[in-house]
Amino acid sequence: MASAESSPLMSSDHIDDSVIEFTREFNHRYYQPLHLSILKGDWESTKAFIDNDPTALTTKISILGRTALHVAAVSAQWHLIEKLLQHMPANVLEELDFVGWTCLHYVAMGESINAAKALIAKNPSLTQIADSKGFTPLLHSVTYNRCKEMVWYLVLNTTDDRPGCPFSGPSASQLVTLLTAAGFHDITMYLVQHYPNLATISDLNGSIILNVLSKLPSHFQSGHNFAVWKSFIYHCIPVEHEYLPPNQSIIGNTIWNALQNLVPSIKLVRDTKLRHVYAVRLVNLVFSQASNMNDNQFWKSFVNPNAIFLATSSGIVEILRNCFQYFPELIWAYMPNEGYVVQTAIKNRQEKVFSLLCKMPIICKLLVMAFNQPQNTTSHLAARFVSQVESISGASFQLQRELLWFKEVEKLNHPLYKEVKNQDGKTAWQVFKEEHKPLLEEGKNWMKDTSNSCMLVATLIATIAFAAAITVPGGNNQDRGIPIFLSDNTFMIFAVSDALALFSSMASLLMFLAILNARFAEEDFVMALPKRLIIGLACLFFGVVSTMVAFGAALSMLLQERLKWAPIPIAVLACVPIALFAKLQLPLFIEMIISTYGSRFSRIY
Template sequence: MDSSTIKEESKLKKKNSHFKLCWATLEGDWNTAERIYNEDNIDTQVKLSKDGDTALHIAVVARRTGFVKKLLEQMNKEDLAVKNNAGNTTFFLAVASKRVEIVKAMMEKNDDIVKIRGDNDTLPLHKAALEGDKEMVEYLYEATGDELLDDNDRFHLLVNLINHGLYDVALDLVKRHPQIALARGKNKESALHLLARMPVLTRILDFNSIRLCKDSAIYMYNEVKRDVIKRCPPMLGRQRVKEGNELSLRDRINERDELMNERKQRLGWGYRINETNRQLLYTGQEIPDSAFELVERLWKQVRLLDDSQILEIIRKPWSLIFEAAKQGNLRFLKIIFSTYPDLMFEVDENHYTILHFAVMYRRGNIFNFIYNIGRFKDMVVRDTDKEENNILHLAAKLPPVDRPDIESPALHIQMQIDKRWFEEVKRITHPVYAEAKNKDGKTPRALFSEQHEELRNKADKYTKKIATACIMGSTLIATVVFAAFSRYQVAPMKIQGLHILSEKLPS
């Protein structure tokens, strides 16, 4: 056998060993992998894929926790810094895998790997925030030294935390670095702009009253149970640490939650009844209190600027006031208005105020809030836009297509909602403006009829379809019952003044 043949066979054998090792890694079969390493004298840093992945890269992506721990025992500290062709360490991929146990095991081997950036010059902490993994973010937030982050890193971290609803960590970051409130991203949006888009709960309009009563009872029972447990401190066995700087991130979050719960306890059962209504009558994810505490912190920093700079942040690249109104985010707006009431008089290029946006987007909570400010309401209800539409014309139109939520899938209910909304807005409108015509010569009532013609036709068809289905169901039931009566020769008889049916079964 010549040398070239021997070389080819050796190369083929090596390739087969790598192939088997790759499969053993994917399956988490450490016994097979260990045997291959020993018999074929393969280094743990050998590349097993065309992307330059080692066995540890592959095991991490496959989330083989046990395999990773065994492999780490065979490796040196420096081996964890090896990158694949994409420029990612095994630790960076471990963060993306959302396996905190793997990350912790690697940190025990080499705690410096938390500093090594991956693709797009991204730190592992940023990768965790981008994935939205709460447990991973909290762990790496503590493990990553603050000196590793510059202002740009902190802002992008804050953006990812807000986008994934990790408001507790975001709040802690802003407390440490309040100047981050003034930073803007590539799209010129600040953190406040992101928070203005927070979606609110959507009211459930199609609900079953029996289910509602049952769920109300269960919810209130659980509230009473929690209240009793909280009044028994010896059972909890938890001691609060007084010095805030001695607490870990998780302890600081728990501390803040406890203080918030104590405030809610002081509000009494009226607050809990309102909470019950919100839990049962609304759908969607509720915005936590920490999100609005974050808004307060950011807004406090913005208020330190002069008026022109404040308005620059409020208005550009788009008005966060009007965006919050679209979302129905009243709590956000109250925080802003409480210290800068002049912003309630903001108008856009169509001469729309916050009240106009509340009417267009069917935001009853904001509409009622502005309505109670009588002077402001009286000033804006008579205003018209470029098409000479007043506020009642806007109520007559169908909701904008970019409305963040759809309130009801039932067309006939949606028609009723729009009618009720039109009448509600009409109630605050002077009779003269209620009959005013726009540029097209249409009154609000005429515009309502025109805009809702298609919806009305669809609602009528929907109602007829439901009625037809009910009639067919009733007919089918009656037919089956009649057939059963005929078969068993059911005869009427009286017992104690009540008419019942007695079966004469065939013998």
């Protein structure tokens, strides 16, 4: 039997040599029926073979040096593993195949917790046995499978003992990297609390945990954008105040337990929030551990500026907040070709990071006033066009966002800086106009196309409303010209709705006409044009609703004598186009309002 403690690191040549040597004496034809029956999951045939030849339980039955247990694990026949274990001695479970893996290494790559439990119950030392490369089953689980339940089970049943030493040996850094990248931040926290050395593991690029997290903005709340209703759920969902492993976790509110079982999307939102919460706690724990180190050179190399600039360019404000809390001097970090932190935030349009830095006004102003090569002010940096990662509906609103960002950065500069020219002889505003010229043209076309489309609908509504006002339902009295249904309450609903439809559609037409006749200068996209579009869409939506109400009232008057129940289906059907219009246009409408009237850049995060 070859144990992991004495096995050398196996190269591919060594494996080939082992296979060639083994096959010289291996009776492939004899073990083939057993091999095939295990692959098929046929326990009856497998048991019959073993009863006839008990040595087949402990011998190698494949050319890769795998035992019957290995073969069952490779073929994911979990029920066979549990049955074979009943007849197999515990020491056989430590056997390595020619690849250098035990049976538990293969089981760790699957999702059968019961198979892993059965193996570890039979031989608890299996979790410590490393493969030919020094990797324990835990590392295999994180690398190849990423089944969180399996990873948790192996973490809780793995110690830092020899020969594997998974939490202090050479593979510890890889384990931390994979756990962090997989988003298992609660597991990483658990290990860091039990093995503090994992928090300060670093390589030539600095802290491993911080370097990985700085490349994962979606693992933080600042880098995740939810829809309105999901955002509401996100802020309402409770999370555990203290960390507990899964078999000990308690969710305080049973209502949320029931809701997330009924609505899977709620569970998704809750899992996302948990990942965000644990990511922040992990960052805080890592910085806390690093700050306790007395070696000044250590933390300078531990908190590598590259990770800070990655977090800045990705907008991960949670990492930066903790970083500046424990190591305030790092706000002065400078990267060649990047500049200072605040300049990187400006170049990458990271409003949340910018807001965080603005909470330190003196430092922020000093950094903003610094020139970047070649002779660029921060306003020049803000003037550069950057393709937006976020989805912004319409080029005009992307231009609006660019203008707002430029104006906000310009406020921090000295007024004299407005006239400072870069090496190309251009001021910041000249750079902005030149860089955004294509976007200005796209925004102009988008605004005109939208206005033309909406004008068509508004014109149609106005025409219908005007015609309906002249030819009222039921006609007029021949003697006095008064509508026949004038005394009917339903007629009053029709008359008021029809008038509102006409007035709102005409107002909408005027607003869209004002857009078409605008000069379309850059400054117009900040407030003037978006405000007209918002008012026009609001009036148009009101006109659609009023038209449907007027139509429903008119139809009800004509049918109420014969069909008393007619108003009910008419009202339901009238809601269909209103709902469709709201579904298709309301998200854009809300986005326009937030973009135009929301204090995007003045909020403190």
